[in-house]
Amino acid sequence: MSDTTKKRLATVWLDGCSGCHMSFLDIDERIIALAGLIDLVYSPLVDAKEFPEGVDVTLVEGAVSSEEDLHKIQMVRQRTKILVSLGDCAVTSNVPAMRNPFRTADVYDRAYRENVTFDAGTPFQVVPKLLPYSRPVHEIVPVDVFIPGCPPSADTIFYAVSELLEGRTPDLTEKTRFGA
């Protein structure tokens, strides 16, 4: 039976490099203190297949770049009280947006034909279809808290999550910056 005094935390990985999740894990032993306060109900770090209802806080890494990302973030938003854009890719599109000046067809060609040495061809199954542009999360759904950084430091993430769990809005003015 779940502990109803604990907050329900989730993390989501969209179009990012996983560096923001790695930075989250870098909170090291503080994860034990955090574990006493939260249930991690969905994350690449745990074996949960479906994003649940009634999540208190969700940290989102990465931009919205594919149809799968789009459907996922809309569903996550519906099921989350406080949605957090974690890292520059979620906040601004950052690295994923580097393909935005190019046509999607050209991006596919570059990745799956020009840069391969065998079996060239664009996959039409399994790989989610790209959207025309890679977008920051807040252009798709409302975002409550922004944590810039590439990645944000473990200290910054721990501070922000701790404040949110206490019901406060973290003041990140002095804690992080874009590209930090």
Ligand code: SF4
């Ligand atoms: S913000 Fe930086 S570390 Fe985080 S997913 Fe994007 S490129 Fe990776």
